[in-house]
Amino acid sequence: MPEGHTVHRLAAALEQAFGGRRVRTSSPQGRFPEAEQLDGSVLLGAEAVGKHLFLALAPAADVPADSPAVRQVHxxxxxxxxxxxxxxxxxADAHAIGAPRLRMGEREEAHGDGGLDWRxxxxxxxVRLRIAGEHGLADLTGPTACEVLDAQGRQAVLDRLGPDPLREDPDGRARRRFVDAVRRSRTTIGALLMNQQVVAGIGNIYRAELLFRARLDPFVPGRELSAGMCEEMWEDLVALMTYGARTGRIVTTQPAHRDIEARIVERSRGTRQNGDEDPSAVPREKSFYVYHRQTLPCRLCGTTVRSADLAGRTVFWCPRCQRVRRRRAGWTREHPATPWALADPAAQVA
Structure with a gap:
């Protein structure tokens, strides 16, 4: 499942491709009949909140965003x-975003950027939904949800979500919501991080890597963590996801650690990221500390990385590095041998 940074990149790509322009909409699959009613609308904007995407469509470009005439494709x-x-x-910056898929036109042995006319x-x-404009098109396949909402329906979705680390938070309200939600819960921190009502946009990779970087045992209850622990986690998450939104890739390892035990235990389909075909990108076997590295030695201490089921998903952790189980006075995320130095998130990637 795409994590939050991917959906933010998707919103930016759709905004770049169709923002402020009149579009044609259709549902070749026939499972989104509302596409016929939206045909000829103007895309006012694209917005990502956690793993949810909203496309605001209106009869004209000058329709106010809060007008009842605006329809939200969720x-x-x-x-x-x-x-x-x-x-x-x-x-558009990306040729494809989401689950592993072919580039559009590959079955015809041609690409939209050459050989075969995209028209x-x-x-x-x-294809559930096709959006076509003057300069290109976008096809949506296989979504869990594709529906038209009014303003109230959109707000109902937002009300179910926790704070999104990739949305602006000038007054720190989002950070405080996250900290409060974690500290008042008896649920394990590993499960809380996957609860979209606690924090929106985290998936299994960010969950595993964030906990490793925080040195936290995944099974410690949220109420046992100090405010400082939670605040440091939030700041690290913002930095990691900001990098992901900028590059399209999740990379949590520091350059000095990437060639240490550069292996990963992949499923039959493999752990895919956008940009895997880019030779300059950090390869996935060097990108993670514990995610899909069960049975392999920890990059930092050599202890065997473990995995277990937690709230219906597999959690990965190092039992030696991740030993923090309760609040401690003066706690800091820095490990004597591995200060993260996240003031500049870009420093994580060589």
Missing amino acids: VHLGLYGSWTFAGEPGF RLVPRPT
Whole structure:
């Protein structure tokens, strides 16, 4: 399932591709009949909140954002959803975002950026929603949710979500919501981080890596953590996800650690990230400390990385490095051998 940074990149790509322009909408699959009613609308904007995407469509570009005429297309990609783009050069930064998928046009042995005119690309039978503009198109396949909401429906979705680390938080309110939600709960911190009502946008990779970097045992109850522990976790999460939104990749390792035990235990489909085909990107076997590294030695201490089921998902951790189980006076995230130095998140990637 795409994590929050991916959905923020998706919103930016759709905004770049169609923002302020009139679009054609259709549902080749036939499972989104509302597309016919939205056809010819103007995309006022695209917004990401956690793992949820909202596309604001209106009859004209000058319609106020709070007008009843604005319809919100709400999309949640879930495990199998993805968007693929094709168009003129510079149309969209990404060719595809979401679950592992072919580049649009590959089945015809041609790409939207060369060889085959994107205007002639026939949608696959699985396309739930096609958005087409003057310079390109985007196809949505396999989403968990694709629906039209009014302002009240959109707000109902937002009310179910916790704070999003990638949304602006000038007054620190989001950070305080996160800290309060964790510290008043008896639930394990490993489960809390996957609860979208506690924090929106975290998936299994960020959960595992954040806890390793914080030296936290995944099974410690949230109420046992100090405010300082939670605040440090939030700041680290903001830095990691900001980097992810900028690059499209989750990279949590420091350069000095990447060649130590540079292995990963992949599933049959593999752990995929956007940009895997880029030779300059940090390869996935060097990107994580514990995620999908069960049975392998910890990069820092050599202890075997473990995995277990926690709230229906697999959690990964190092039993030696992650021994913090309760609040301690003067606690700090820094480990004697590995200060994270996150003042500059970009310093994590060489």
